[in-house]
Amino acid sequence: MYDDSIPLSQLANQAFNPVVPYDASILGGGAGGAGGGAPTDFSGLGASLAAAAAGTGAPTGMQPPHPLFFKRGKLFQDPIHGAFRLDAACTLLFDTRQFQRLRRLKQLGLTYYVFPGASHNRFEHSLGVAKLAHQWFHHLAQTQRGEVEVERGDQRLVQLAGLCHDLGHGPFSHVFDREFLRRKGITDWEHEEMSAAMLDHILDANHIDALPPDDIKRVKSMILSGHGPAGAAAAPPPGQQWLWDIVANGRNGIDVDKFDYLMRDSQYCGVKISCDFSRVMQFSKVIGDEICFKYTEYMNLYELFHARASMHRQVYTHKKAKAIEFMVVDALCAADPALRISHKIRNPAEFVLLDDGLLDVIENFELFRHMLNIEDEDEAALREAQGIVARLRRRELYKYVTDALIPQEYIERGQWAAPTVEDIVAHYKGGGDVQLRTEDIILQENKIDYSKRDQNPLDSVHFFDHLESTNKRKLRPDQISSMVVASHQEKSLRVYSRVASPAHVRAVHEAFEAWIRHRFGSKVSTSTPSKPPRPPPPGARAGLSLFGAGAAGEAAAAAAGIKRTRELFAGGSSNDGHGGHSNGVDDTSPSNLVKTKQQRQ
Numbered sequence: 001m002y003d004d005s006i007p008l009s010q011l012a013n014q015a016f017n018p019v020v021p022y023d024a025s026i027l028g029g030g031a032g033g034a035g036g037g038a039p040t041d042f043s044g045l046g047a048s049l050a051a052a053a054a055g056t057g058a059p060t061g062m063q064p065p066h067p068l069f070f071k072r073g074k075l076f077q078d079p080i081h082g083a084f085r086l087d088a089a090c091t092l093l094f095d096t097r098q099f100q101r102l103r104r105l106k107q108l109g110l111t112y113y114v115f116p117g118a119s120h121n122r123f124e125h126s127l128g129v130a131k132l133a134h135q136w137f138h139h140l141a142q143t144q145r146g147e148v149e150v151e152r153g154d155q156r157l158v159q160l161a162g163l164c165h166d167l168g169h170g171p172f173s174h175v176f177d178r179e180f181l182r183r184k185g186i187t188d189w190e191h192e193e194m195s196a197a198m199l200d201h202i203l204d205a206n207h208i209d210a211l212p213p214d215d216i217k218r219v220k221s222m223i224l225s226g227h228g229p230a231g232a233a234a235a236p237p238p239g240q241q242w243l244w245d246i247v248a249n250g251r252n253g254i255d256v257d258k259f260d261y262l263m264r265d266s267q268y269c270g271v272k273i274s275c276d277f278s279r280v281m282q283f284s285k286v287i288g289d290e291i292c293f294k295y296t297e298y299m300n301l302y303e304l305f306h307a308r309a310s311m312h313r314q315v316y317t318h319k320k321a322k323a324i325e326f327m328v329v330d331a332l333c334a335a336d337p338a339l340r341i342s343h344k345i346r347n348p349a350e351f352v353l354l355d356d357g358l359l360d361v362i363e364n365f366e367l368f369r370h371m372l373n374i375e376d377e378d379e380a381a382l383r384e385a386q387g388i389v390a391r392l393r394r395r396e397l398y399k400y401v402t403d404a405l406i407p408q409e410y411i412e413r414g415q416w417a418a419p420t421v422e423d424i425v426a427h428y429k430g431g432g433d434v435q436l437r438t439e440d441i442i443l444q445e446n447k448i449d450y451s452k453r454d455q456n457p458l459d460s461v462h463f464f465d466h467l468e469s470t471n472k473r474k475l476r477p478d479q480i481s482s483m484v485v486a487s488h489q490e491k492s493l494r495v496y497s498r499v500a501s502p503a504h505v506r507a508v509h510e511a512f513e514a515w516i517r518h519r520f521g522s523k524v525s526t527s528t529p530s531k532p533p534r535p536p537p538p539g540a541r542a543g544l545s546l547f548g549a550g551a552a553g554e555a556a557a558a559a560a561g562i563k564r565t566r567e568l569f570a571g572g573s574s575n576d577g578h579g580g581h582s583n584g585v586d587d588t589s590p591s592n593l594v595k596t597k598q599q600r601q
Contacts (some may be wrong), residue, residue, distance in 0.1 A: 004007035004403075005473065006560075008034065009127050015149065018081075019372070020354065033228045038084070045248070046483065049325060072085070072088065073085045073086050073087050073088040073090065073091060074086055074088075074090070074091050076127055076131075078124065078127065079126055079127060079267070080128055080260070080263050080264050080267060081131050084131045086127065086130055086131065086134075086159065086163070087134075087155075087156050087159050087160075089156055089159075089160060089210070089211060090130060090159060090160060090163050092206075092208050092210060093160070093163060093164065093199075093202055093208075093212075094123075094126075094163065096125075096202050096205075096206050097205075097352070098167070098198060098201060098205065098206075098348075098352050099123075099164075099167065099172055099202065099216045100204045101352055101355055101555060102122040102126060102166065102167070102169075103121050103122075103123040104118070104121070104123055104355035104356055104357060105122040105123075105169055105171065105173070105258060105355055106118070106119065106121050106122075106172075106173065106356055107120045107121055107124075107125050107173065107261065107264065107265065108120075108123055108173060108265060108269075108315070108316070108457070109171075109172040109173030109175050109320045109325070109356075110172055110173075110176070110235075110321060110324045110325050110328055111173075111315060111316065111318065113320075113321065113324050113392075114269070114318050114320050114321045114324070115267045115269045115270070115315065115318075115321075117270060118265070118267070118268050118315075120264060120265075120268050122166045122169055123396050124264070125260055125261060125264055125480065126162070126163050126164070126165065126166050126167075127163070127263060128256050128260040128263075129162035129163070129165060129166075129256050129257050129260045130159045130160070130162035130163035131162075131249065132162065132248050132259055132260055132281075133158045133161065133162035133246050133256050134155060134158065134159045134162075135161050135281065136246050136256055136281045136284075137154070137155055137158045137159075137243070137246055138155065138491065139281055139284070140242070140284065140285065140286055140291070141154075141155070142283060143285065143467075146558060147241040147286070148242070148286045149240055150243075151240070153215060154240075154243060156215075157215055157218050157219050157222070158222065158243060158247065159245050160211075160219045161219045161222035161223055161246050161247045161255075162246075162256060163217065164195060164198075164199050164223060165192075165193070165195055165222075165223050165247055165248065166195060167194070167195040167198035167199060167202075168190075168191040168192060168193065168194025168195035168197065168198050168351075169191050169194075169195075170191065170345070170351075170354055171354050171355055171356050171357075171358050172325070172328060172356060172358075175325045175328060175329060176354075177189060177190070177191055178591070179325060179326075179329045179332065180329050180332050180341075180342075181342065182439075183329060183333055184333065184336065184342045186345070186480075189200070189345055192223060192224050192225070192248075193224065194345070194348070194351060195223050196220040196223050196224055198348050198351070198352070199216065199219065199220060199223070199230050200216075200220075200348070201348035201352070205215065205349070221235070221236060221244070222236075222243075222244050222248065222524060223247070225244055225245075225247070225248035225249075225250050237339050237443075238289075239289055240289070241285045241289045241290065241587070242290055242291050243288055245290070245291055246291075246464075249291075251458035251460060252289070252452075252457060252461050253451040253452070253457065253460075254280065254291070254293075254301065254304065254461065255306075258304070259277045259280070262275070262277075262304070262308060262311060263277060264582070265311060265315065266307070266311060269311075269314075269315050271310070271311060271314055273303070273310065273311070273317060274302075274303050274306035274307070274523035275300060275303040275304040275306075275307050276300055277301055277304070279297060280297065280300060280301065280304065282353070283296070283297045283467075285464065285467065285469075286468070286473055287416075287462070287464060287470065287471070287472040288462075290462055290472065292462040292463060292464050292472045293461060293462075293463055294463065294464060294465075294466070294467070294523055295463040295464065295465060295475065296550070297463075298458060298461075298463065298475060298479075298480070301457075301458060301461060302457075302458060305451055305457045305458075305488075306449040308450065308451060309448055309449065309450050312448045313448055317446050317448065319400045319403070319494065319514060320400060321395045321452060322400075322494070322496075323398040323399070323400055323443060323496055324392065324397060324398075326398055326442050326444075326496060326498075327388055327391065327392050327397065327398055328359070328388075328392070330385075330388050330498075331359070331362060331385040331388040331389050331392075332358065332385070334381045334382065334384045335358075335362050335381070335382050335385035336380075336390065337364075337375075337377075337378040337381055338365075338374045338378040338379060338381065339361065339382075341354065341358070359389055359392075362385050362386055362387045362389050363381055363386060363390070363393075365386065396402050396495050396500060397500075398442065398498050398500070399496060399497045399500050400494070400496055400506050401494075401495045401496060401497055401508045401509050401512065402447070402490050402494075402495060402509055402512060402513075402526040402527060403493060403494040403495065403506055403527050404492060404493050404512075404516050404520075404524050404525070404527065405490065405492045405527065406491045406493065406524075407492075407520065407524060408487055408490070409521055410520075411454070411458055411489070412454070416491070418443070418445045418493065419443065419519070420443070420514060421438045421441045421442075421443055422438055422513050422521065423426065423515060424439075424441060424443065424495065424508075424511050424512055425438055425441065425511060426516040427511050427512075427514035427518060428511035428514070429510070429514065431505070432503065434503050434504055434506075434507040435509065436504075436507055438512060439498070440497060440498045440499045440504070440508075441494075441495065441496070441497060441498070441508055442495070442496040442497075442498065443493065443494070443495055444493070444494040444496070445491060445492075445493055445494075446491065446493070447488050447489070447490075448489070448491075449488055449489040449490075450478070450488040450489070452488065453489055454487070454488055454489040455486075455488060456488055457488070458475060458480070459474070461474075462474060463475055479507060492527075493510060494506060495509075495512045500575035509526070512526065513526055541546060
């Protein structure tokens with residue numbers, strides 16, 4: 001049975017995106033079932049919706065719903081979550097230029113250069129987070145009807161927060177804020193704050209006024225969730241912290257943002273993870289304004305954090321991907337005086353211009369050079385940036401040299417401090433023609449943890465005994481499997497060389513090993529022995545020597561190339577008596593080469 005006064009479009013929307021039945025205010029009715037009062041009175045709801053649809057107004061004392069409620073939203077087919085529908089309010093945002101920018105931001109940034117499948121972007125991740133935010137909210141609100149405090153439209157707001165939480169990301173994922181901006185000395189910028197600013201910009205630039213200002217404030221508060229001064233000032237109202245934790249959980253990191261990116265990133269990178277995210281949501285409930293989990297799920301939750309650490313180790317901090325990141329950061333820094341990239345991070349209207357296409361802008365700068373007034377010095381730096389991008393296109397990457405794992409006891413006792421590049425160079429004993437310069441060496445302190453630095457993340461999670469429980473508790477040590485590792489953080493020191501020559505790489509390796517021996521003695525060794533240089537392909541030495549012999553050498557090299565081409569077409573060596581031609585005909589002409597190929601066929 002259903003109220004035939006409800007439009008069919010509304011019923012279809014509920015089929016994909018069920019409305020919490022206890023909260024009439026979500027559909028435009030009066031105060032919903034917040035707290036533990038009597039069941040919600042739905043009398044008059046059908047008449048209210050019918051009157052609003054007919055344009056005759058609402059019964060006295062009831063607020064007519066916005067026309068947005070009579071739209072079905074939008075259906076998506078996602079490789080991770082299957083088919084799902086997002087609220088009609090979401091369509092107002094993602095059908096804008098500012099939101100569509102997320103299509104031009106790869107989720108894993110430059111990792112795509114190492115993992116060819118990692119071509120997914122922030123756009124589809126944001127849709128997935130919005131879907132999961134709605135799913136988890138609906139589960140908690142429906143299974144705890146009358147126990148949790150829900151205000152008007154919360155289901156829609158948490159979905160909007162999931163949709164918009166990454167609007168403020170810069171190009172190349174976290175490389176922009178964690179590497180480029182820090183290199184520029186900017187430490188007071190966070191992408192969460194820019195996401196909130198971008199949401200305001202979307203509404204203003206596209207004249208969207210269907211969402212009440214108070215709702216927008218709540219959405220921005222959910223996005224910020226304690227990040228920066230603005231996040232601290234946007235605390236949730238009493239009794240609703242659990243709602244804020246769905247999208248961005250500052251208590252223990254268990255949120256739908258992490259669910260989606262771990263599922264999506266592992267799928268596209270071909271890395272297996274074992275956490276069952278649907279069980280995490282199914283075995284959860286709100287106790288004391290906090291999302292808690294059934295104690296039997298502690299190993300599943302532990303696998304969530306283990307999956308995060310595993311993805312960081314295998315994908316997010318891949319040694320070659322980091323080398324590419326260092327190259328791009330160098331290129332951005334060199335191009336910044338001319339393109340003023342770092343000056344566009346405060347204004348959303350300018351920030352929207354920044355996406356992964358920056359490398360194309362640098363590479364093809366001549367196309368719009370006449371439009372900008374650039375100093376000669378800045379243009380020279382831009383040429384340097386173009387050279388770095390050209391190296392990247394040819395895959396002439398900065399060289400990963402080696403790394404060393406820092407002993408855990410040094411970290412726990414506070415006896416570890418990362419060295420400087422000058423420290424490494426000072427331990428080079430010299431020899432040969434190689435001179436080490438600090439500007440040619442990159443040191444990276446690589447940190448991998450379970451999201452709480454050196455702490456067990458389960459220490460920040462509350463559990464319950466059964467679904468009817470009203471008390472929450474932490475797990476006792478005797479309830480935790482001995483299979484759980486004792487240390488939840490590791491640090492290693494990596495060294496890279498901007499100069500790709502084998503001699504320079506060996507020199508950097510020797511200097512780094514000397515510093516390791518000086519600092520740790522025999523306790524630590526580098527993980528990667530210096531590899532011998534790769535031998536050149538057959539004939540390369542002769543070709544190189546010929547090219548180094550002036551015009552005569554170039555002519556000889558050209559003749560050698562023609563000879564090799566003839567061999568490829570003829571199927572053998574030109575002087576082995578089978579593939580070559582000794583009839584005096586110029587068989588290097590295109591016509592004869594084609595004939596030779598036809599004869600082979």
